[in-house]
Amino acid sequence: MKETARAAIHTLKAHVAINVRNVERSLEFYRKMLDLEPVKSRPGYAKFDVESPPLNLTINERPFHDRGALFHLGIQVASTADVLAMRERWAEAGLSTREEMQIVCGYALQDKSWVTDPDGNEWEVFVVHRDNLPTYYGNESEQSCCPSGVSCSTAATIQSTACADVAEEKQALDEKR
Amino acid sequence: MEKETNTTVQALKAHLALNVNDVERSTEFYKKALGLEPVKVRRGYAKFDVQNPPLNLTLNEVPVRESGALSHLGIQLASTEDVLAMRQTWLDRGLQIEDEMQTNCCYALQDKTWVRDPDGNQLEAFVVLKDNLAETTTCCGTGETEQAETSATGTTSAATESATSNDAQAAASCCAPIAASTAATVDTAAVANVCCDTTAATPVTISR
Numbered sequence: 001m002k003e004t005a006r007a008a009i010h011t012l013k014a015h016v017a018i019n020v021r022n023v024e025r026s027l028e029f030y031r032k033m034l035d036l037e038p039v040k041s042r043p044g045y046a047k048f049d050v051e052s053p054p055l056n057l058t059i060n061e062r063p064f065h066d067r068g069a070l071f072h073l074g075i076q077v078a079s080t081a082d083v084l085a086m087r088e089r090w091a092e093a094g095l096s097t098r099e100e101m102q103i104v105c106g107y108a109l110q111d112k113s114w115v116t117d118p119d120g121n122e123w124e125v126f127v128v129h130r131d132n133l134p135t136y137y138g139n140e141s142e143q144s145c146c147p148s149g150v151s152c153s154t155a156a157t158i159q160s161t162a163c164a165d166v167a168e169e170k171q172a173l174d175e176k177r
Numbered sequence: 178m179e180k181e182t183n184t185t186v187q188a189l190k191a192h193l194a195l196n197v198n199d200v201e202r203s204t205e206f207y208k209k210a211l212g213l214e215p216v217k218v219r220r221g222y223a224k225f226d227v228q229n230p231p232l233n234l235t236l237n238e239v240p241v242r243e244s245g246a247l248s249h250l251g252i253q254l255a256s257t258e259d260v261l262a263m264r265q266t267w268l269d270r271g272l273q274i275e276d277e278m279q280t281n282c283c284y285a286l287q288d289k290t291w292v293r294d295p296d297g298n299q300l301e302a303f304v305v306l307k308d309n310l311a312e313t314t315t316c317c318g319t320g321e322t323e324q325a326e327t328s329a330t331g332t333t334s335a336a337t338e339s340a341t342s343n344d345a346q347a348a349a350s351c352c353a354p355i356a357a358s359t360a361a362t363v364d365t366a367a368v369a370n371v372c373c374d375t376t377a378a379t380p381v382t383i384s385r
Contacts, residue, residue, distance in 0.1 A: 008259075008262045008266075009259045009262045009266070010254060010255035010256065010259050011229050011252055011254055011259070012230060012253040012254060012255055013252075014193070014227070014230045014231070014250075014251070014252060014253070015250060015251030015253050015301070015303070016193055016250060016251075017249045017251070018247060019244075019245070019246050019247070020246075039308075039309075040285075040309055042284055045284070052186075052188045053188040053189060053190050053191045054191070054230055055191040056251070056253050060248050062248065064243075064246055065245060066245050067196075067245045067246045068196070068241055068242070068243045068244045068245015068246055068247055069241050069243070069244045069245055069246075069298050070194075070196070070244075070247035071194035071195055072194045073193055074193075074233070075190075075191060075192065076191075076192050076233050077189060078188075078189055082185075082186045082187050085185045086186050089185075089186070107217060107219055119246060121246055125186075126192070131217065136219065136222065
């Protein structure tokens with residue numbers, strides 16, 4: 001927000017509302033993932049009022065085709081130790097985690113771990129070590145930057161060409177060097 | 178998170194990565210909506226590091242036809258005055274707003290105003306005035322009095338019938354502006370009457 005807006009407008013939390021196919025199933029997942037009970041639960045609807053990080057997250061039972069505009073979600077944490085602590089907690093809660101350590105993704109060097117919700121939406125817990133790098137991907141992790149449901153290969157064949165685009169971009173950058 | 182979590186994991190920000198059809202067009206929108214410059218811009222990619230409220234928002238250029246799993250986005254504010262201030266700020270920046278004041282939505286009484294990003298994703302600035310309303314609260318009203326009056330016209334009763342016939346769907350509909358493509362699989366009568374459906378909403382005159 002602009003300084004003027006910041007002074008004038010008292011914001012509390014970002015709000016993300018996602019569509020889910022089965023709210024009960026998603027409730028179980030988000031209870032475990034957030035280690036939190038919903039503050040409000042109704043037929044086809046639940047709300048999690050997350051304090052750390054501040055987030056008003058609602059799940060809404062509603063038919064939908066695919067992830068559409070929702071690429072992925074995440075929790076940015078302060079250190080690799082925090083990533084590992086969260087990963088440990090997720091694993092203890094019975095969630096299946098997928099690690100990506102020391103990868104360059106989104107033009108930043110990161111450590112992260114992923115979980116997937118019942119509808120295939122992916123959440124990452126991540127720490128950014130170095131940001132504003134010239135390339136989207138690191139050399140060792142060509143495809144790992146995408147959430148697993150949209151791997152670069154499937155993304156290229158379905159509808160999402162961003163991964164292919166960045167791969168091309170990376171190649172072009174490499175060629176320039 | 179529970180207290181225990183807070184002591185073991187230092188969370189900084191929620192992160193939301195959006196697929197957008199045209200990152201430049203969306204960047205322009207989010208600059209206005211957030212009043213903020215992106216901290217990182219690359220081909221097909223932009224990142225906004227929002228401090229207030231804390232959010233790591235990235236835009237990723239990927240062909241996208243519909244909102245899909247994303248219902249909508251929002252900025253929760255502290256008071257109606259904040260909603261009106263945000264509304265004015267958005268207007269001043271040339272964004273088209275749609276108001277829903279004193280609306281019963283998501284089992285909460287709220288004042289809110291909406292803007293729509295270039296891909297049709299909706300972003301609300303809202304304050305929750307009264308939360309955890311009963312399940313029997315119809316979700317599509319614009320205030321209890323007005324609801325009662327409207328039911329005489331049959332408009333609200335049609336919505337209520339739809340809600341009764343499919344509680345889960347109607348309840349969910351209440352909390353989400355209608356994404357064009359999902360409407361195909363949703364009962365059209367319910368869709369036409371859902372609250373927070375800014376595609377069908379009548380602009381509300383703000384008298385404050």
